[in-house]
Amino acid sequence: AQSVAQPEDQVNxxxxxxxxxxxxxxxxxxxxxxxxxxxxNRGLQFLLKYITGDNLVKGSYGFEAxxxxxxxxxxxxxxxxxxxDSALYFxxxxxxxxxxxxxxxxxxxxx
Amino acid sequence: xxxxxxxxxxEVTEMGxxxxxxxxxxxxxxxxxxxxxxxxxxxxxxxxxNNNVPIDDSGMPEDRFSAKMPNASFSTLKIQPxxxxxxxxxxxxxxRTSGNTIYFGEGSWLTVV
Numbered sequence: 646a647q648s649v650a651q652p653e654d655q656v657n658x659x660x661x662x663x664x665x666x667x668x669x670x671x672x673x674x675x676x677x678x679x680x681x682x683x684x685x686n687r688g689l690q691f692l693l694k695y696i697t698g699d700n701l702v703k704g705s706y707g708f709e710a711x712x713x714x715x716x717x718x719x720x721x722x723x724x725x726x727x728x729x730d731s732a733l734y735f736x737x738x739x740x741x742x743x744x745x746x747x748x749x750x751x752x753x754x755x756x
Numbered sequence: 757x758x759x760x761x762x763x764x765x766x767e768v769t770e771m772g773x774x775x776x777x778x779x780x781x782x783x784x785x786x787x788x789x790x791x792x793x794x795x796x797x798x799x800x801x802x803x804x805x806n807n808n809v810p811i812d813d814s815g816m817p818e819d820r821f822s823a824k825m826p827n828a829s830f831s832t833l834k835i836q837p838x839x840x841x842x843x844x845x846x847x848x849x850x851x852r853t854s855g856n857t858i859y860f861g862e863g864s865w866l867t868v869v
Contacts, residue, residue: 687863691857742811
């Protein structure tokens with residue numbers, strides 16, 4: 646069975662500071678890993694994904710994520726946070742078919 | 757591309773009534789997923805289809821819930837009879853072949869009173 650853990654319910658960061666949202670996963674076989682963002686009253690929007698290749702993946706809105714196979718982690722990062730980045734972030738893992746989401750991390754960027 | 761289209765966006769219904777939520781996946785996508793999101797339980801996978809065939813419905817809460825996909829461009833999630841605890845946001849999502857990105861609709865916000 647596959648699983649995703651987002652250990653932090655909420656992350657607070659000052660505007661302009663770097664941010665990290667943590668994710669660890671468990672899956673048999675090669676992982677397909679994703680990050681999504683959800684703004685209030687909206688659906689989940691795709692940010693980026695890792696399938697194979699470079700361990701550092703770049704995505705939308707200046708976000709990037711680092712795949713670490715030995716630590717089974719896929720942390721989301723951004724060098725300089727914006728107030729508009731405040732939202733709910735979900736990590737997800739997919740095997741051949743099924744997609745499993747983490748519980749979500751609320752990111753609060755403080756002006 | 758129009759994206760995943762869900763209807764209705766909002767529905768308020770009385771306990772005991774039948775509710776039907778509709779979804780049009782992105783054209784060419786052969787996977788379709790139904791999720792439910794609540795504050796208490798987060799995002800739950802209810803059921804998913806591949807090429808219109810239900811693959812895993814283990815997340816469907818009980819017999820009151822049913823889902824169909826009569827063709828590649830349409831799916832329904834039905835709740836009959838509805839109960840207040842069914843109040844949630846129901847998302848439909850679709851993707852191409854396995855391993856690929858799934859794309860979400862804007863959700864159907866259901867309130868059962």
